[in-house]
Amino acid sequence: MKKPLTASRALIWFVLIFGGGVVLTPFYIMIVMSLKDAHELATTSNWAWPRHPTLENFHTVLTNPNVVFSIL
8 A cells, every 4th residue: 555645755755856956967967068069069058958969079088199098
């Protein structure tokens, strides 16, 4: 038998869902901005999904000899 949703349980669920959204928001913005080209970064909102997603930014970073990912 299901327990009825009490006010305290509803508040807990609200806090958990709201907190999850707060934690995941920077990851969403990071992914959206990494898929935009330079022109689209300058002309659109941070929240807007890219019109023409590109992986060129990843290629630029991974092939740049000045960027070092190793610890040594």
